[in-house]
Amino acid sequence: MKRYRSLLHRSSFMSAPxxxxxxxxxxxxxxxxxxxxPILLARIGLLLGFGWCLRAAADPSxxxxxxxxxxxxxxxHKVYNLHxxxxxxxxxxxxxxxxxxxxxxxxxxxxxxxxxxxFHGSLKIEIIWTAIPVLILIAMAIPASKTLxxxxxxxxxxxxxxxxxxxxxxxxxxxxxxxEFYSLLATPRDQIENTSAKTELYLxxxxxxxxxxTGKKIRFLVTAEDVIHSWWVPAFAIKKDANPGFINExxxxxxxxxxxxxxxxELCGKDHAFMPIVVEVKPPEDxxxxxxxxxxxxxxxxxxxxxxGEMTMDELLAxxxxxxxxxxxxxxxxxxxxxPGAFPALKGxxxxxxxxxxxxxxxxxxxxxxxMQAFGKQLSASELAAVITYERNAWGNNTGxxxxxxxxxxxxxxxxx
Amino acid sequence: xxxxLHNLVAHDLExxxxxxxxxxxxxxWLYTTNHKDIGxxxxxxxxxxLFTGGSMAMVIRAELxxxxxxxxxxxxxxxxxxxHGLVMVxxxxxPAFVGLANWMVPLMIGAPDMAFPRMxxxxxxxxxxAFLILLSTLFMEGGGPAAxxxxxxxxxxxxxxxxxxxxxxxxxxxxxxxxxxAMNIIVTIFxxxxxxxxxxxxxxFVWTWLITAFLLIAVMPVLAGVVTMVLTDKYFGTSFxxxxxxxxxxxxxxxxxxxxxxEVYIMILPAFGIISSIIPAFAxxxxxxxxxxxxxxxxxxxxxxxxxxxxxxxTGMPVAxxxxxxxxxxLIAVPTGVKVFNWVATMWRGxxxxxxxMMFAIAFxxxxxxxxxxxxxxxxxxxxxQYQDTYFVVAHFHYVLVTxxxxxIIAGVYFWIPKWSGVMYSERLxxxxxxxxxxxxxxLFFPMHFVGLAGMPRRIPDxxxxxxxxxxxxxxxxxxxGLSQLxxxxxxxxxxxxxxxxxxxxxxxxxxxLEWSIPSPAPYHSFQTPPEITETx
Numbered sequence: 001m002k003r004y005r006s007l008l009h010r011s012s013f014m015s016a017p018x019x020x021x022x023x024x025x026x027x028x029x030x031x032x033x034x035x036x037x038p039i040l041l042a043r044i045g046l047l048l049g050f051g052w053c054l055r056a057a058a059d060p061s062x063x064x065x066x067x068x069x070x071x072x073x074x075x076x077h078k079v080y081n082l083h084x085x086x087x088x089x090x091x092x093x094x095x096x097x098x099x100x101x102x103x104x105x106x107x108x109x110x111x112x113x114x115x116x117x118x119f120h121g122s123l124k125i126e127i128i129w130t131a132i133p134v135l136i137l138i139a140m141a142i143p144a145s146k147t148l149x150x151x152x153x154x155x156x157x158x159x160x161x162x163x164x165x166x167x168x169x170x171x172x173x174x175x176x177x178x179x180e181f182y183s184l185l186a187t188p189r190d191q192i193e194n195t196s197a198k199t200e201l202y203l204x205x206x207x208x209x210x211x212x213x214t215g216k217k218i219r220f221l222v223t224a225e226d227v228i229h230s231w232w233v234p235a236f237a238i239k240k241d242a243n244p245g246f247i248n249e250x251x252x253x254x255x256x257x258x259x260x261x262x263x264x265x266e267l268c269g270k271d272h273a274f275m276p277i278v279v280e281v282k283p284p285e286d287x288x289x290x291x292x293x294x295x296x297x298x299x300x301x302x303x304x305x306x307x308x309g310e311m312t313m314d315e316l317l318a319x320x321x322x323x324x325x326x327x328x329x330x331x332x333x334x335x336x337x338x339x340p341g342a343f344p345a346l347k348g349x350x351x352x353x354x355x356x357x358x359x360x361x362x363x364x365x366x367x368x369x370x371x372m373q374a375f376g377k378q379l380s381a382s383e384l385a386a387v388i389t390y391e392r393n394a395w396g397n398n399t400g401x402x403x404x405x406x407x408x409x410x411x412x413x414x415x416x417x
Numbered sequence: 418x419x420x421x422l423h424n425l426v427a428h429d430l431e432x433x434x435x436x437x438x439x440x441x442x443x444x445x446w447l448y449t450t451n452h453k454d455i456g457x458x459x460x461x462x463x464x465x466x467l468f469t470g471g472s473m474a475m476v477i478r479a480e481l482x483x484x485x486x487x488x489x490x491x492x493x494x495x496x497x498x499x500x501h502g503l504v505m506v507x508x509x510x511x512p513a514f515v516g517l518a519n520w521m522v523p524l525m526i527g528a529p530d531m532a533f534p535r536m537x538x539x540x541x542x543x544x545x546x547a548f549l550i551l552l553s554t555l556f557m558e559g560g561g562p563a564a565x566x567x568x569x570x571x572x573x574x575x576x577x578x579x580x581x582x583x584x585x586x587x588x589x590x591x592x593x594x595x596x597x598x599a600m601n602i603i604v605t606i607f608x609x610x611x612x613x614x615x616x617x618x619x620x621x622f623v624w625t626w627l628i629t630a631f632l633l634i635a636v637m638p639v640l641a642g643v644v645t646m647v648l649t650d651k652y653f654g655t656s657f658x659x660x661x662x663x664x665x666x667x668x669x670x671x672x673x674x675x676x677x678x679x680e681v682y683i684m685i686l687p688a689f690g691i692i693s694s695i696i697p698a699f700a701x702x703x704x705x706x707x708x709x710x711x712x713x714x715x716x717x718x719x720x721x722x723x724x725x726x727x728x729x730x731x732t733g734m735p736v737a738x739x740x741x742x743x744x745x746x747x748l749i750a751v752p753t754g755v756k757v758f759n760w761v762a763t764m765w766r767g768x769x770x771x772x773x774x775m776m777f778a779i780a781f782x783x784x785x786x787x788x789x790x791x792x793x794x795x796x797x798x799x800x801x802x803q804y805q806d807t808y809f810v811v812a813h814f815h816y817v818l819v820t821x822x823x824x825x826i827i828a829g830v831y832f833w834i835p836k837w838s839g840v841m842y843s844e845r846l847x848x849x850x851x852x853x854x855x856x857x858x859x860x861l862f863f864p865m866h867f868v869g870l871a872g873m874p875r876r877i878p879d880x881x882x883x884x885x886x887x888x889x890x891x892x893x894x895x896x897x898x899g900l901s902q903l904x905x906x907x908x909x910x911x912x913x914x915x916x917x918x919x920x921x922x923x924x925x926x927x928x929x930x931l932e933w934s935i936p937s938p939a940p941y942h943s944f945q946t947p948p949e950i951t952e953t954x
Contacts, residue, residue: 065871065872065883065884066867066870066871067867067870067871068800068803068870068871069803069871069872075799078799079799079800079802079803082797082799082800083794083797083800083803086793086794086797086800087794090790090791090793090794093790094786094787094790097757097758097761097786098783098786100761100765101761101764101779101782101783104761104764104765104766104767104769105764105769105779108700108764108765108766108767108768108769109768109769109770109771110701110768110769110770111770114766114767114768115768116700116701116702116766116767116768116927117702117765117766117767118702118703119705119766120702120703120704120705120706120707121705121706121707121708121709122706125762126706126709126755129754129755129758130751130754130755133750133751133754134751137747137748137750137751140747140797141743141744141747144743144797144798144799144800145740145743147799148736148739148740148743148798148799149736151799151802152736152739167576191485192485192486192879193485193486194485194486194487198484198485198882200882201881202484202881202882203484203879203880203881204881222733226571226575226576227569227571227572227576228569228571228572228666230731230805230806232806232874234803234872237799237802237803238802239731239802239803239805239806240731240733241667241731241732241733243660243666243667243732243733244571244660244666245659245660245661245665245666246660246665246666246667246733248732248733249733261881262872263874264874265731265805265806265807265874266569266806267495267564267565267569267572267806267875267876268572269495269563269572269576270490270491270492270495270563271491272491272495272874272876272877273491273874273877273878273879273880274491274879339490339492339559340558340559341557341558341559341560341578341579342492342559342560342578369575370575370576371576
């Protein structure tokens with residue numbers, strides 16, 4: 001037994017299977033231990049390994065990534081503490097129950113010449129081991145309920161952001177400011193396809209992050225346009241499903257400025273993995289400066305768009321290709337061939353090569369009952385004109401036709417009236 | 418009543434019994450109404466499905482071995498996760514339990530066969546048809562279903578391709594098969610018990626299967642209903658799950674999980690029964706707390722109907738509903754704990770030996786309990802917001818379904834295969850299979866807890882760089898676990914070929930129950946005259 005105990009200390013989850021060869025105990029014991037001791041060592045090793053990983057995670061200097069994030073809101077800290085409490089409770093129960101089990105496995109074996117006892121019940125002990133778990137559960141339910149009720153209280157918010165998920169991007173609209181924008185994955189396609197080296201923020205970077213102030217109670221309204229998505233930022237302990245046609249509410253009051261990452265957590269189709277969330281949290285004065293900057297930027301873009309005259313074929317194709325690759329290629333593919341049976345081909349399509357009005361219409365207003373979105377409100381008129389021109393001339397479609405901004409505007413205003 | 422029915426069923430078998438020979442050739446298996454043949458068919462089918470679903474898991478693990486897209490495109494990846502889940506749940510785990518019930522329930526209660534032998538044949542032969550339909554979609558244009566095994570609307574309705582229609586049809590057929598199988602088991606247990614086999618003498622495997630069968634009858638129609646709603650939403654213009662037409666996509670999840678939660682207990686309760694047979698046999702000691710085992714099983718079955726929304730904490734429920742489902746979910750820990758304590762108490766002061774079935778049973782207790790612990794963590798709603806839809810959940814349900822349900826089935830196969838085949842399996846191969854499985858399965862699923870906690874969502878073909886190391890490790894564990902199961906096939910095939918030492922009637926020194934009172938291999942027809950009940954459980 002001494003030998004066996006000393007080995008316990010050396011055990012780890014990886015070395016457990018190799019135990020046999022260290023076993024110098026008498027033959028019979030060696031025989032019995034060879035079956036059972038490794039499983040015991042493996043179990044204890046697992047628990048120790050688990051504990052080590054969580055300890056490492058709790059040490060911020062190690063920057064470990066094996067445990068739940070503590071986060072930067074009061075509630076996220078509470079959630080983290082609940083998680084650790086219930087984890088330690090489970091560990092304690094596990095250690096007690098499995099110690100007893102392995103003790104009996106080692107001692108009460110036929111090879112030790114034991115005769116089996118024949119008892120088969122004890123009301124007293126059965127009542128005890130029913131009652132104790134109930135008490136533990138009640139003790140756990142109280143703090144959990146308190147935290148849950150606080151998490152669901154979205155009243156008295158300082159500002160509100162409407163978050164809309166769609167395949168496969170997020171849209172943010174600030175209800176108190178005239179600001180709204182889409183936020184798309186910024187990782188280039190060639191990194192995903194392994195043709196260039198992956199950078200540090202692979203799949204965690206977006207073109208335009210959500211910007212929020214510190215110290216304000218921010219209410220999030222979460223919804224979706226097509227399928228169910230789920231907006232998840234671990235640092236805020238927020239995961240809320242975005243259900244099409246319904247609006248969910250949640251909130252955060254963020255203590256520390258910084259950049260926080262998350263991603264869509266509900267399977268939402270082909271590019272579910274490529275729908276990250278980035279939130280930049282700034283002190284209130286920096287946030288106000290950002291708001292003013294955004295408003296100025298939007299006015300400048302609007303003026304440029306209005307002043308734009310007819311575009312040349314080259315201009316349209318250049319802008320069109322860029323727009324196509326960022327918005328359309330996810331379904332219709334860079335080569336325009338689509339995914340047969342799931343997403344139609346644009347290359348050689350009858351609509352794209354002949355019926356220009358129908359083509360413009362479907363891009364602007366989408367097609368209900370399919371995954372084709374209405375891009376009229378997502379893209380600028382020049383981007384729309386460019387992308388349609390590109391589709392009508394790329395991959396051998398070669399219609400030679402140009403679509404200009406005024407055609408787009410006519411169609412948009414005609415339909416909207 | 419029971420005696421008369423017993424004679425009736427036995428009488429039907431008379432003509433065959435006159436000439437003890439089995440029918441020959443393929444038609445034996447096509448037309449068979451023999452519970453042992455049908456049990457074998459179910460078990461062989463589920464083994465084939467285990468490898469079908471397993472090879473899909475290998476595709477998933479290969480793609481996740483490194484960040485970036487290497488082998489498959491995301492659309493095909495989604496088909497793999499979806500069909501892997503469907504095949505493992507409906508094709509591997511459930512039919513394996515039905516196969517074990519077919520073989521063992523009549524032997525354990527002293528019945529000559531199942532109550533409805535011809536329906537039994539039909540229940541089985543529907544299954545290969547259903548899975549041919551489901552798997553054929555993978556070869557069609559646009560591929561198979563890709564909305565996850567939970568097929569949430571509207572991803573499975575408006576945004577799916579036509580594989581949905583095949584999928585719905587396949588699920589209907591599987592459902593009919595399951596309901597018929599469940600009815601057969603219920604009627605058999607109610608009416609064909611040998612005289613003197615009273616309720617409180619039933620082996621626990623029979624009890625757990627009886628309760629499971631009631632769960633099946635209660636919830637399979639709910640699944641049939643929800644897939645039909647998916648079908649009509651997609652093809653016939655209804656709006657059950659479409660907000661634009663007055664429906665609600667979250668209603669899909671309520672209906673699905675009202676089926677889905679009892680379903681997960683359908684996949685674990687019979688395993689509890691198997692473990693409760695094995696532990697006493699190898700501890701040479703009666704099961705501790707038989708009555709509380711029965712009560713705990715029934716309580717778990719009851720609770721399974723009032724916890725479904727714990728799968729949906731992030732969908733946006735009223736806080737009162739979240740509290741209700743948190744409390745009921747936590748309660749499940751109580752009867753489950755009772756079971757684990759009873760198993761440990763059964764071992765206590767026994768005279769144990771550690772043949773392969775016992776090894777798998779012990780691994781079951783430890784690893785299933787680990788899955789139970791993560792289940793308790795998931796019940797804590799505020800923490801669940803962080804766990805939901807991450808690899809933490811994947812780790813949790815694979816601990817309860819692979820090291821729980823599947824290990825239970827494997828333990829049962831090792832335990833009973835000498836009775837089925839008449840020869841002992843190779844203990845050496847069995848032990849090697851055990852150690853390979855138990856080590857690799859933990860390499861596969863244990864680190865998933867950490868990637869999940871660290872923020873990796875489930876059902877993604879590509880991930881951020883901080884998850885790379887653990888995913889490579891997990892994939893290696895996955896390949897090893899997959900390869901280890903080839904050893905299991907070797908063991909089973911050797912027994913089926915009759916290679917091995919001849920097994921005695923009792924097989925295991927400590928085995929108790931009617932199934933051990935008949936010869937090994939079990940004769941084609943058994944208990945044509947009801948046995949005398951001399952042993953107590």
